[in-house]
Amino acid sequence: xxxxxxxxxxxxxxxxxxxxxxxxxxxxxxxxxxxxxxxxxxxxxxxxxxxxxxxxxxxxxxxxxxxxxxxxxxxxxxxxxxxxxxxxxxxxxxxxxxxxxxxxxxxxxxxxxxxxxxxxxxxxxxxxxxxxxxxxxxxxxxxxxxxxxxxxxxxxxxxxxxxxxxxxxxxxxxxxxxxxxxxxxxxxxxxxxxxxxxxxxxxxxxxxxxxxxxxxxxxxxxxxxxxxxxxxxxxxxxxxxxxxxxxxxxxxxxxxxxxxxxxxxxxxxxxxxxxxxxxxxxxxxxxxxxxxxxxxxxxxxxxxxxxxxxxxxxxxxxxxxxxxxxxxxxxxxxxxxxxxxxxxxxxxxxxxxxxxxxxxxxxxxxxxxxxxxxxxxxxxxxxxxxxxxxxxxxxxxxxxxxxxxxxxxxxxxxxxxxxx
Amino acid sequence: xxxxxxxxxxxxxxxxxxxxxxxxxxxxxxxxxxxxxxxxxxxxxxxxxxxxxxxxxxxxxxxxxxxxxxxxxxxxxxxxxxxxxxxxxxxxxxxxxxxxxxxxxxxxxxxxxxxxxxxxxxxxxxxxxxxxxxxxxxxxxxxxxxxxxxxxxxxxxxxxxxxxxxxxxxxxxxxxxxxxxxxxxxxxxxxxxxxxxxxxxxxxxxxxxxxxxxxxxxxxxxxxxxxxxxxxxxxxxxxxxxxxxxxxxxxxxxxxxxxxxxxxxxxxxxxxxxxxxxxxxxxxxxxxxxxxxxxxxxxxxxxxxxxxxxxxxxxxxxxxxxxxxxxxxxxxxxxxxxxxxxxxxxxxxxxxxxxxxxxxxxxxxxxxxxxxxxxxxxxxxxxxxxxxxxxxxxxxxxxx
Numbered sequence: 001x002x003x004x005x006x007x008x009x010x011x012x013x014x015x016x017x018x019x020x021x022x023x024x025x026x027x028x029x030x031x032x033x034x035x036x037x038x039x040x041x042x043x044x045x046x047x048x049x050x051x052x053x054x055x056x057x058x059x060x061x062x063x064x065x066x067x068x069x070x071x072x073x074x075x076x077x078x079x080x081x082x083x084x085x086x087x088x089x090x091x092x093x094x095x096x097x098x099x100x101x102x103x104x105x106x107x108x109x110x111x112x113x114x115x116x117x118x119x120x121x122x123x124x125x126x127x128x129x130x131x132x133x134x135x136x137x138x139x140x141x142x143x144x145x146x147x148x149x150x151x152x153x154x155x156x157x158x159x160x161x162x163x164x165x166x167x168x169x170x171x172x173x174x175x176x177x178x179x180x181x182x183x184x185x186x187x188x189x190x191x192x193x194x195x196x197x198x199x200x201x202x203x204x205x206x207x208x209x210x211x212x213x214x215x216x217x218x219x220x221x222x223x224x225x226x227x228x229x230x231x232x233x234x235x236x237x238x239x240x241x242x243x244x245x246x247x248x249x250x251x252x253x254x255x256x257x258x259x260x261x262x263x264x265x266x267x268x269x270x271x272x273x274x275x276x277x278x279x280x281x282x283x284x285x286x287x288x289x290x291x292x293x294x295x296x297x298x299x300x301x302x303x304x305x306x307x308x309x310x311x312x313x314x315x316x317x318x319x320x321x322x323x324x325x326x327x328x329x330x331x332x333x334x335x336x337x338x339x340x341x342x343x344x345x346x347x348x349x350x351x352x353x354x355x356x357x358x359x360x361x362x363x364x365x366x367x368x369x370x371x372x373x374x375x376x377x378x379x380x381x382x383x384x385x386x387x388x389x390x391x392x393x394x395x396x397x398x399x400x401x402x403x404x405x406x407x408x409x410x411x412x413x414x415x416x417x418x419x420x
Numbered sequence: 421x422x423x424x425x426x427x428x429x430x431x432x433x434x435x436x437x438x439x440x441x442x443x444x445x446x447x448x449x450x451x452x453x454x455x456x457x458x459x460x461x462x463x464x465x466x467x468x469x470x471x472x473x474x475x476x477x478x479x480x481x482x483x484x485x486x487x488x489x490x491x492x493x494x495x496x497x498x499x500x501x502x503x504x505x506x507x508x509x510x511x512x513x514x515x516x517x518x519x520x521x522x523x524x525x526x527x528x529x530x531x532x533x534x535x536x537x538x539x540x541x542x543x544x545x546x547x548x549x550x551x552x553x554x555x556x557x558x559x560x561x562x563x564x565x566x567x568x569x570x571x572x573x574x575x576x577x578x579x580x581x582x583x584x585x586x587x588x589x590x591x592x593x594x595x596x597x598x599x600x601x602x603x604x605x606x607x608x609x610x611x612x613x614x615x616x617x618x619x620x621x622x623x624x625x626x627x628x629x630x631x632x633x634x635x636x637x638x639x640x641x642x643x644x645x646x647x648x649x650x651x652x653x654x655x656x657x658x659x660x661x662x663x664x665x666x667x668x669x670x671x672x673x674x675x676x677x678x679x680x681x682x683x684x685x686x687x688x689x690x691x692x693x694x695x696x697x698x699x700x701x702x703x704x705x706x707x708x709x710x711x712x713x714x715x716x717x718x719x720x721x722x723x724x725x726x727x728x729x730x731x732x733x734x735x736x737x738x739x740x741x742x743x744x745x746x747x748x749x750x751x752x753x754x755x756x757x758x759x760x761x762x763x764x765x766x767x768x769x770x771x772x773x774x775x776x777x778x779x780x781x782x783x784x785x786x787x788x789x790x791x792x793x794x795x796x797x798x799x800x801x802x803x804x805x806x807x808x809x810x811x812x813x814x815x816x817x818x819x820x
Contacts (some may be wrong), residue, residue, distance in 0.1 A: 004480035006437055006464040013438035035500050035531035041438065052769065062532060096436055097500050097532065100470055130438040131466050131501070201773070348437075 008349035010304055010367040011330035012384060013130035016042040017138025018093045019056045020168060022124070024193020025146070025216065026209035027088035029055045029081045033074060033103070034095030036060035038130075049385035050198045050393050055207040057081050061097060071111060082118045088213050090118055091142070092125040099129035122213060124149055134331030135384070136306040139168040140231040143193065147239050151219040157243055162269070163222035164191040165236050167229025169309035169383065170253070170398075172196035172208070177398035178253075181262055184278070185270040187224075192216050198393055224269050228253050229308030230335035251308070251335065252315035255403045256285055262399075281400035288404055289320065295411050296321040302356040302371075303341070304349065304364030305383045307333040313363055313382060314340050316397075320407055326355035360417045361410065378413035422543035422621045423527065424457055425571050425596040426604065428492040430485055433462040434478050434509065435499030439531075456491055465501055475507050482516040482524060492601035493523040493551075500532040523601070525550060544624035547595065547604065548631055555605035557592065562663040564592045565654065566610035566634065568625045572597025574788040580616070580641050583791050587651060587671045589658065596621060608632040611661050614639035614654060635661070641790040643713030644682050648675045678792045685796045686717070692803045693718050699752055700724035701763025701771070702781055710762065710781065717799050722756050725763070759809075760802055777805035 019030035019042055032039035039058030046054040059077045074092070081087060094103040105125020112123060126145050128138045143165055162182055166175055172195040182189035190211060198208035220239060225247040227236030233249050240247035248265055252258045259282070263274055299322045303310050307329050314324045324341040328351050336344055345351060353371045356362060362372040365383035372379035386392040397406040424431050433439050439462060463481045465474050478496070486494060494516075498509045513526035529542040565584065570577040577598040581591040592610050593603035608628070613636035615625035625636035637653050640646035655671035698719045700707050711721050752758065753774035761771035762779045772778050779801050781789060789798045 004463075004477060004484050005432065006462045008460050009437040009462065009464070011437050013436070016438075036535065037531040038438070096438070096470070097504070100501060100504055129467075131436045131470060 006348050008367060008370070009330070010349055010365055010383075012045070012135035013042075013095075014128035014133045014135065014138030014141070015093050015095045015130055016045070017135030017140075017168060018126045018128040018142035019091065019138075020046065020054070020135065020195075021139040021142035021146070021193045022089065022091040022093075022126075023054045023056070023208040024195045024197075024211065025089055026197065026207060026212050027086075028091060028207050028209055028213070029057060029085050029087040029089070030091035030093050031057050031059050031074065031077050031081065032093050032095060033059045034061060034097045038095045038097070045385050048387045050195075050208065051390070052198050052208065055085065055087070055209075071108060074108065075112065075115060075117060078112060078117050082121065087118075087121050089122045089124060092123065093142075094125075094127045094129065096130040099127065099131075103127050122150070134306050134333070136168055136229070136231045136308055137331065137333060139193075140235060143232065144235045144238065146192070146216060147219065147235060150213060150217050151239060151242075153218040153220060155218060155221045157223050157245065158221045159223040160186065160188050160270075161222045162187050162189040162266075163219050163225045163239060164189050165225065165227045165232045165239070166191055166193075167227075167232050167308040169306065169312065170228055171395055172199050172210075172393045173396035174253075174398045174402070177396040177402055178262065181399055182266055184275050185266040185272050187266060187270055190215055190219060190222070192219060195393070224248075224265075226250065226265065230311070231308050231333060233334075251338075252312050254312055254397045254406065255316040255319045256282070256289070256400070257319060258312075258316070259285075259398070259400050259403060278400065281404075285400040285404050285407075288407060292407075292411060293321050295414060299323070299361060299414060300325045300359045301361040301363055301380075302352060302359045303327045304330075304352045304362070304368045306330050307336045307339070309383060310341075310344075311335055311339045316403070316406065317361075317363070317410070320410060322361065322410075325359055326352065328352045328355065360414055376417065378417035380410060380413045422540040423495055423547075423596055426493075426495070426599045426601055427457045428600050428602075430456055430459065430461060430489055430491040430494045431497065432481060432485060432494060433460075433497045433499060434465065434474065434502050434507065435462060435497075436465045436501065437462050439499045456489055459489075461485065465499075470501060470505055473505060473507060474502050475512050478507065478509075478512050479516060482512075483520060486516075486520045486522050486524075491522065493525060495525045495527055498526070498528045498530045500530045503528070503530040503532065523551070523554075540621050541623070543596075544621050544627060547621075547624065548627045551601075551605055552628065553605070553608040553632060555602060557603075557606040557609050560609050561590060562611055562661065563589050563658055563667065564610045564612075565589055565658070566607050566613045566628070567591050567594040567616060568613050568628075568636070569616040569621050570594060570597045576641075576788045576790045576794075579788050579790050579794070583641070583647070583651075584654070587655065587674050588667060589654060595624065608634065610634055611663070612636065612654060612657050614650070616641065640709040642709035642794070643716060644679060644792055644795045645712060645716060646709050647791050647795075648679065651675055682792045682796055686799055689799045689803050690718055692806060693799060695720055696759040696802075696806065697722045697757060698802075699756070699758045699761045699763075699771070699776065701761055701767040713795060713798065714762075717795075717802070719760070719802070722758060723752050725767075760806055762802075775809070777802075777809035779805050 015032055022028045022030045036058045039056055043056050057077055059073050061073055109123045126142050175191045176196050179189045192211050194211040195208045197210040220242050223245055225236050225240040225245055227249045230251055236247050250261055267274055301317050301322050302325050303313055310327045310329055317324055318340050327339050327341040327344045328347045332346050349367055356371055356375050360377050362368050362377050363380045363382050366387045369379050381389050396402045463478055469477055496513050509526045509528050513524040517524040529539040577594040584591055593599055593607045595604055613625045613628055613634050615636050616639050628634045629636055639650040651671050655667045659665050659667050696719050698714050698721050707724050714721050758776040760777040762781045768778050788794050
C-alpha cells in the first residue's frame with residue numbers, strides 16, 4: 001500500500017533543478033515564478049550546499065496577481081535582476097503555483113520584450129511544476145531548453161571539440177576531472193551546464209557558471225556528444241542529431257569499469273594512446289580493490305538519491321564488493337528498474353529507515369543522517385544538499401584516482417560504523 | 421514556522437513536498453523531551469490532487485499520522501496550491517479532530533497570502549482562539565511565567581528557563597520554542613508573560629493580556645544589562661501580582677553575583693575588542709539588544725541592517741545607535757572599514773570578501789548567546805573571529 005503522507009522527504013523540486021542548471025551558465029539569473037517561499041527555499045538550500053549564494057531570485061506572486069493573471073511581479077523582479085546583476089541570460093522558471101494558473105512562457109517573453117525590459121539579456125522560459133518529477137528532471141528539462149534555444153551557431157564541426165551534458169549528481173569537481181581526462185587526449189571538452197565556477201571565490205553576485213552563453217551557442221559544432229545519466233539521453237541525442245555527430249550515454253561514470261569507459265571513448269575518438277600515467281593509476285586502483293576487498297565484501301548498503309545518481313553509486317559499490325539492499329529514489333524516472341539493487345522504491349527518508357535494517361552503510365544526502373544514526377550505520381554523504389560536511393562540491397570521484405578516494409571514504413565510513 | 425517548535429505535536433504541510441522547505445536541520449529548534457516536531461511531513465500533493473482536490477488525501481494522512489505517533493496534537497498547514505484549488509482545511513481538521521480524539525489544528529496561512537510576519541500573526545491568533553485556555557494546569561503558583569517568542573535555537577529557551585529558576589521563577593510554558601502542547605493549552609493561568617522576541621509570533625503577548633488578563637513585559641536576555649533589567653522587572657511584576665516580596669532580594673543577590681562573575685571572565689578579552697568597528701546584519705530581530713551588548717563590550721557599532729525589523733524594533737535601534745541604523749550593506753562594506761560583522765548566512769560572503777571577520781548570530785548558530793554566559797560567549801566568538809581574520813591576512817602573502 002502506498003502510505004498517505006510523506007515523512008522526511010529528500011526530494012528536491014523540478015524548479016530547483018532547472019534553476020540550478022541555469023546557474024551553471026556564466027552570467028545567468030533564474031527568476032522562480034511562484035510564492036516568495038519557493039525561491040527562498042531553493043536559494044537557502046543551494047547556499048548551504050555550495051557555500052555560495054546561487055543566482056536565483058524570487059518573483060513573489062501574491063493573491064491579487066494570481067487571481068488577476070497579472071505579470072507585474074515578474075516585471076518588477078526582472079527589472080531588479082537587470083539593475084543588480086546585469087545578466088546575459090534570464091531563466092523564467094515556473095512552479096506548481098504558476099502552472100496551476102497556466103504558464104505561457106512565450107507570451108511572457110513577448111510581454112517583457114514589448115516593455116523593453118532586459119534588452120541585453122537572452123530570455124528562456126521553462127515550465128517545471130514542482131508537483132511532478134524531481135530535480136534531475138528539472139535540470140534535464142532546462143538543459144534541453146537551453147540547447148534548443150541557443151546551440152545553433154552552425155559553424156563547421158570541430159573534431160577536437162567534445163560536448164559533455166552531465167546529470168546534476170556530478171559534482172563541479174567531477175566535471176573538471178572529466179575535462180582534464182579529455183585534455184589528456186588532446187580534446188577540448190565543454191560541459192553544459194558547468195557549475196565549477198562555484199568553487200572559485202568571485203563576486204558575491206556572480207553565478208556558479210563556468211561556461212559562457214557564447215560557448216553554448218557554438219556547442220553544436222562538437223564532434224562528439226557525451227551525456228552522463230539516463231535523464232540526459234534526450235538532450236544528448238537531440239544535440240548530436242543536429243549535425244549527425246556520434247553520441248554516448250554513460251550511466252555509471254565512476255569506478256574501474258566507469259573510468260575504463262571514459263578512456264576507451266576518448267581514445268577511440270581521438271585516435272591517441274592513453275598517457276602511461278593512467279595505466280599506473282589503474283593498476284593502483286586494482287591493487288587497492290584487491291588488498292582491501294575483505295572490508296567491503298558481505299557488507300550491505302542502502303541508498304537514497306535520484307535515479308541517475310543511485311544507478312551510478314549502486315554500480316560503484318557493487319564493483320567494490322558491497323551488496324546494495326534498498327534504494328529509495330525521490331521520484332520515478334527512466335532507468336529506475338535497471339538500478340543494481342535488491343529493491344528499488346520511490347519514497348522518503350522514513351521509507352529508507354524501514355528498509356535499512358542490517359545495513360552498515362547508508363549513502364545519501366544529509367537528510368539521511370538520522371537513519372544512519374538510528375541504525376548505528378555510517379553515512380557516506382552523496383547528493384544534494386550536504387549541509388553537515390564541507391567540501392562536497394570540491395570532491396571528485398571521476399577517474400582512477402577519484403574512484404580510489406571514494407573507495408577509501410567507503411572503507412572509513414564502514415570502519416567508523418564498526419567502532420560506534 | 422512560528423508553531424513548528426512545539427515539540428510534542430506533529431506538523432503536517434498540506435502541499436507538494438517542496439513546501440517543506442527541505443527543512444531538515446535548517447531550523448535546529450531544540451527540545452528537552454519529545455522530538456516529534458522535527459519530523460517533516462507533507463501530504464505530497466501531486467498533479468492528480470490539483471485536478472481532483474486533496475481533502476480526502478489530507479484526511480487519510482491525518483488518520484495515519486495520529487495512529488503512527490499518537491502526538492499531543494497535530495497542526496496542519498495550508499499551502500498555496502491547495503488554497504487555490506479550494507481544499508477546505510478547517511472542515512477537514514474539525515472532522516479529523518472528532519474522528520481521532522486528538523486536537524487537529526488548521527493553520528490557514530498559505531505563502532501567497534502574505535509574508536512571514538503575517539503568518540506569525542495568524543499563528544498567534546490561532547493559539548489564542550483555539551488552544552490556550554482549553555485546559556487547566558495541574559499545579560499553579562504565583563511565580564509562574566510564560567515565555568513567548570523564543571524558538572529555542574541552540575537551546576536558548578531552556579537556558580532562559582534555567583536562569584529564571586535560579587531566582588525561583590518557574591517557566592510554565594514556552595511558546596513556541598521547546599513548548600509542549602498541554603502546557604500551552606494551560607498557559608492562560610501564568611501570572612506574567614515575558615515577550616522575548618517582538619515579532620516571532622505576532623502580538624501573542626498582548627492578545628493574552630486582552631483575553632485572559634495575563635500582563636506582559638518586553639524581555640530580552642541578549643546581553644548582561646538586558647538580562648539583569650529583565651530579571652528585575654519580572655521579579656517586581658510578580659511581587660506586585662501577589663508573589664512573596666523576598667523574590668526581589670533574591671533577584672538582586674543573583675544579579676550582583678552573576679555580573680561580578682561575568683566581568684572577571686570578560687577582562688582578558690577586552691583589549692582585543694576595544695574600539696573595533698562592528699556591523700550588525702541580523703535582519704532586525706534582536707538587533708537593538710545586540711547593539712547595546714556590543715557597546716558594553718567596548719566595540720564601536722558602525723551600523724545595523726533594519727530591513728526585517730518591526731517599527732518598534734527600529735525605534736529602539738535608532739535610540740541605541742543614534743541614527744546609525746540604515747539598510748545598504750554594500751555601501752557600508754565599501755565605505756566603512758568594518759572589523760567584524762555579525763549576522764546570518766546570506767551576508768557572510770559579502771562581509772568576508774570585504775575583509776571583515778564574521779560571527780554567526782542568526783538561526784544557524786549553534787551556541788546560545790543568551791544570559792550572562794551567552795554574553796561571555798559572544799565576546800569570545802568575536803575575539804576569535806578577529807584573531808582568525810588577522811591570521812588570514814598575514815598568511816595571504818606567499819613566502820617563496
